[in-house]
Amino acid sequence: MSSNTCLIIGSSHAAVQLVTSLRQEGWEDEIIVIGEESYLPYHRPPLSKAVLKGEKKIGDILLRPEAFYDKLQVSFKLGERVTAIDRAAQCVTLANGGTVSYQKLVISTGASPIILNLPGESLEGIGYLRSYGDIETLTPHINSGGKAVVVGGGYIGLEAAAALSARGMQVTVLEALDRVLQRVTARELSEFYTRAHERRGVQIVTGASVTGFVGDRKVEKVLCEHGVEYNADLVVIGVGVRPNVTLAEAAGLTIDNGICVDEYSQTEDPNVFAIGDCTSFPCAATGTRLRLESVPNAIEQAKSAAAAVCGKHKPYTALPWFWSDQYDLKLQIAGIGRGYDNIVIRGSLENEVFSAWYFKGDTLLAADCVNQPLDFMAARKAILKGISPSRDEISDIDFDITQLGVQ
Numbered sequence: 026m027s028s029n030t031c032l033i034i035g036s037s038h039a040a041v042q043l044v045t046s047l048r049q050e051g052w053e054d055e056i057i058v059i060g061e062e063s064y065l066p067y068h069r070p071p072l073s074k075a076v077l078k079g080e081k082k083i084g085d086i087l088l089r090p091e092a093f094y095d096k097l098q099v100s101f102k103l104g105e106r107v108t109a110i111d112r113a114a115q116c117v118t119l120a121n122g123g124t125v126s127y128q129k130l131v132i133s134t135g136a137s138p139i140i141l142n143l144p145g146e147s148l149e150g151i152g153y154l155r156s157y158g159d160i161e162t163l164t165p166h167i168n169s170g171g172k173a174v175v176v177g178g179g180y181i182g183l184e185a186a187a188a189l190s191a192r193g194m195q196v197t198v199l200e201a202l203d204r205v206l207q208r209v210t211a212r213e214l215s216e217f218y219t220r221a222h223e224r225r226g227v228q229i230v231t232g233a234s235v236t237g238f239v240g241d242r243k244v245e246k247v248l249c250e251h252g253v254e255y256n257a258d259l260v261v262i263g264v265g266v267r268p269n270v271t272l273a274e275a276a277g278l279t280i281d282n283g284i285c286v287d288e289y290s291q292t293e294d295p296n297v298f299a300i301g302d303c304t305s306f307p308c309a310a311t312g313t314r315l316r317l318e319s320v321p322n323a324i325e326q327a328k329s330a331a332a333a334v335c336g337k338h339k340p341y342t343a344l345p346w347f348w349s350d351q352y353d354l355k356l357q358i359a360g361i362g363r364g365y366d367n368i369v370i371r372g373s374l375e376n377e378v379f380s381a382w383y384f385k386g387d388t389l390l391a392a393d394c395v396n397q398p399l400d401f402m403a404a405r406k407a408i409l410k411g412i413s414p415s416r417d418e419i420s421d422i423d424f425d426i427t428q429l430g431v432q
């Protein structure tokens with residue numbers, strides 16, 4: 026084994042970008058990726074969309090074919106789990122007792138679903154939605170005409186509701202807070218998505234705290250506070266995720282809502298980097314430290330990390346952006362809307378073609394764009410350049426939005 030090994034823990038989207046960028050940046054030595062799943066890296070966003078709808082299988086969502094990695098001379102250890110990182114000895118220990126040495130280590134362990142640990146949660150027909158294995162657990166219980174309950178009204182929960190509804194199931198979404206998407210978007214967007222789901226036959230119930238599940242071997246009912254029950258043939262739980270930081274924390278790395286890295290994706294250890302959902306990083310766009318769960322963030326961090334591993338300095342300065350597909354509604358989000366004090370709606374919520382622009386004072390922070398790709402692209406350009414249109418301009422449907430960010 027080469028003494029100059031770049032070892033990557035986590036067979037993720039971020040890892041694929043990393044190995045690609047490492048070779049582009051000039052890393053000529055060994056690259057090893059260790060992944061707990063038996064599959065090559067795959068797209069995770071489709072799990073709650075096309076895969077849950079039954080339109081795609083694992084082979085359809087692989088990020089790259091095996092030949093791609095062979096060409097880059099990347100080695101995989103799939104179905105393996107790292108149990109410890111020894112920073113002094115620069116090696117990791119595997120669950121099978123083996124060890125792998127490294128010159129540079131990149132932690133790309135992602136995040137895991139928050140487990141409710143409620144009574145009856147081990148019944149058949151109940152599952153989470155983070156891996157392809159989760160899909161295989163849920164699929165036998167997806168039946169047209171059956172009843173599905175989705176616990177959690179965030180993006181994953183609503184995407185799952187849309188997918189299950191498309192497969193003919195009667196879907197109920199149970200959200201513990203006062204509105205869906207409460208943690209991530211404005212009330213106007215929450216109300217829009219509630220109406221959009223309800224007009225497509227999905228029942229949205231807010232203020233619904235789940236207390237347990239009942240059934241004989243297989244789930245039959247979901248129990249909520251105050252004795253309310255919902256019949257269920259299938260339950261999908263999506264109440265958020267937590268970053269996988271156990272390995273890093275045990276290795277003495279700083280944790281603050283994720284593994285702390287700088288703008289180059291480097292930890293306090295010059296030989297250890299971290300990328301993707303498991304990290305918190307200084308966000309140039311907001312001036313604060315953030316942890317983001319998004320593919321674009323993982324890709325940009327991986328590019329910076331690859332450069333840094335190769336002794337170059339390319340800070341992560343990209344504007345965060347996200348997306349969500351539900352039914353025929355394509356949501357694209359540019360920027361981070363935290364701290365806004367005003368929101369301007371451009372277009373028609375009723376026609377499901379609009380954008381919501383978030384301002385703090387006169388400064389544009391972010392835009393949520395539903396079926397409005399031109400608005401999304403214009404908002405990205407404007408925010409990146411520090412250009413803030415007036416609220417009157419945004420609300421004027423005749424204003425040429427494509428000129429934003431051009432000057």
